[in-house]
Amino acid sequence: MPKPIIAVDLDDVLTAHHEGLISWYNQTYGTELSLADVHSTNPEVWGTATDAEAIKRVHAYFESDSFKDEKPLPGAVKVLEYLNRNYHLIVITGRDYIIELVTREWLTEHYPSLFDDVHFTAQYSLTGRSRSKTDIVESEQVSYFIDDNLFAVVDVAKAGTPSILFGNYPWNLDEGLPTNVTRCNDWAEVQAYFDARS
Numbered sequence: 047m048p049k050p051i052i053a054v055d056l057d058d059v060l061t062a063h064h065e066g067l068i069s070w071y072n073q074t075y076g077t078e079l080s081l082a083d084v085h086s087t088n089p090e091v092w093g094t095a096t097d098a099e100a101i102k103r104v105h106a107y108f109e110s111d112s113f114k115d116e117k118p119l120p121g122a123v124k125v126l127e128y129l130n131r132n133y134h135l136i137v138i139t140g141r142d143y144i145i146e147l148v149t150r151e152w153l154t155e156h157y158p159s160l161f162d163d164v165h166f167t168a169q170y171s172l173t174g175r176s177r178s179k180t181d182i183v184e185s186e187q188v189s190y191f192i193d194d195n196l197f198a199v200v201d202v203a204k205a206g207t208p209s210i211l212f213g214n215y216p217w218n219l220d221e222g223l224p225t226n227v228t229r230c231n232d233w234a235e236v237q238a239y240f241d242a243r244s
């Protein structure tokens with residue numbers, strides 16, 4: 047029997063992306079953003095007059111060494127190496143194709159030979175190239191889905207794939223989850239989730 051596939055999100059699941067972005071942003075622009083602000087679409091929060099300027103600033107982060115130097119979340123490498131014995135692992139990220147190369151290099155450096163495939167969905171694409179994570183979960187015949195995005199997780203779970211809502215973040219608070227969604231606060235809890243299934 048082929049190994050079942052686990053699909054893993056990248057930002058804030060494999061890497062502390064928003065923590066890195068916020069700390070770089072505050073240092074670079076003298077703002078006082080917190081993690082709770084990262085999905086704010088109010089330019090004032092980002093210390094700019096317009097959306098376009100805020101987006102430009104965030105894009106500058108993708109060119110910075112701080113972005114390349116993000117570290118994996120604690121326990122992630124160890125737990126994924128453990129899961130890789132019994133599962134195939136793929137990445138499904140909301141990142142845009144414009145940062146595909148640096149993303150693939152980062153994965154190869156920090157998670158060598160762990161992932162069979164990386165899918166970019168360009169969640170925030172302005173050119174209409176975004177794809178739905180649920181569609182990829184279905185076309186790749188994924189058995190388990192791990193993501194910190196509440197809406198992505200609920201959408202995938204409603205389409206029938208058991209999912210893990212990862213982390214305890216200001217943007218993924220919930221008031222009741224579908225029965226096939228389990229919240230795991232860290233990678234140790236992810237391991238326990240799969241151990242309970244084997």
Ligand SMILES: [Mg+2]
Nearest residue numbers: 055057058194
């Ligand atoms: Mg994420």
